[in-house]
Amino acid sequence: MKILSIGAGMERVEGAVHLDMVPLPGIDIVLDLDVLPWGLGSGVWDKVVARDVLEHVDNVVGVLDEINRVLKVGGVLELQVPLWNTVNVAIDPTHRRGFTEVTFDYWCPGTMLGDKYWWYTRTAYRKVSCCVEDHGELVMVLEKIGDKRGLGVGGGVGRVKMGTPTPVATECPSVVVDVSVEDQKTAEV
Numbered sequence: 001m002k003i004l005s006i007g008a009g010m011e012r013v014e015g016a017v018h019l020d021m022v023p024l025p026g027i028d029i030v031l032d033l034d035v036l037p038w039g040l041g042s043g044v045w046d047k048v049v050a051r052d053v054l055e056h057v058d059n060v061v062g063v064l065d066e067i068n069r070v071l072k073v074g075g076v077l078e079l080q081v082p083l084w085n086t087v088n089v090a091i092d093p094t095h096r097r098g099f100t101e102v103t104f105d106y107w108c109p110g111t112m113l114g115d116k117y118w119w120y121t122r123t124a125y126r127k128v129s130c131c132v133e134d135h136g137e138l139v140m141v142l143e144k145i146g147d148k149r150g151l152g153v154g155g156g157v158g159r160v161k162m163g164t165p166t167p168v169a170t171e172c173p174s175v176v177v178d179v180s181v182e183d184q185k186t187a188e189v
Contacts, residue, residue, distance in 0.1 A: 001046045004070065006033060007053025016049060034058045036066055043072050051080040052137075055095045061121050064107060068123040071144040077125065079104075079140050086136030099138055101130055109148060124148045 003016035012018065012026055019029040031038055034057055048067050057063045067077055082088035084098030105111035107125045109118065125142035132138055 002044060003047045003049065004040075004045045005049040005051075006067070007050060007056065009052075011051060013049050033063050033066075036062050038066055038070070040070050042069050045070050046072055046075050047078065048075070049078045051078070052082075054079060054081050055089070055092075055097055055099070058096065060097070064104075064125075065121055065123045068107075068125070068144055068147075073144055073146055075144045076128065077142045077144070079142070081138050081140075083132060083136045083138050088136050101132070101138060104140060104142060107142070109145075118148060122148050 001015070003013060005011070005013040005016040005018045006020075008016075008018035008020045008024075008027060009022075010024060010026075017028045018026055019031055019033075020027045021030065021032045023030045029040075033053070036059070048071055050067070054060055054063065064077075071077065081099040082095065084100055086098070089095055089098035102111075102113060104125070104127065105113040106117055106120050107123050108114040108127050109124050111127075124145045124147060126145050128141040128143050130138070130140045
């Protein structure tokens with residue numbers, strides 16, 4: 001399994017290639033996530049890990065589109081971000097934003113936000129798991145399902161049928177917000 005850890009900082013993910021904009025010890029690729037495209041191959045990675053990094057980037061939409069580009073179809077994005085209403089957002093002066101449990105629905109066809117604002121991004125993910133840790137971090141796993149244009153999404157064309165969850169889970173010893181994509185009803189057009 002090919003794993004890419006972006007914005008890795010000092011954290012190491014076993015078996016991963018580590019990417020950061022600062023050439024810290026153990027960083028394999030030095031790259032600024034806000035400079036797009038990244039210069040990495042398309043559809044190469046099985047998993048991208050983005051822990052405590054998306055709150056630092058200028059262009060979240062562009063970075064998520066770029067993650068989608070480098071992931072294989074069926075590949076997963078594991079992310080961890082601070083919730084908008086926690087002290088974690090304000091502590092670090094380099095944080096640009098916080099997130100909610102539904103922020104990433106914009107990238108998920110079949111959700112209210114994903115269907116209403118389908119034109120925000122061409123990227124399509126499926127939410128596999130989502131939980132809020134006790135210290136105010138949102139932990140989520142998204143699966144790449146492709147490009148919305150190839151899925152018949154948008155412009156009233158119809159919704160993508162959501163599949164069954166993959167056996168990927170993120171352990172969270174706290175409140176589970178949304179772990180079932182089966183709750184996301186789809187409609188035939």
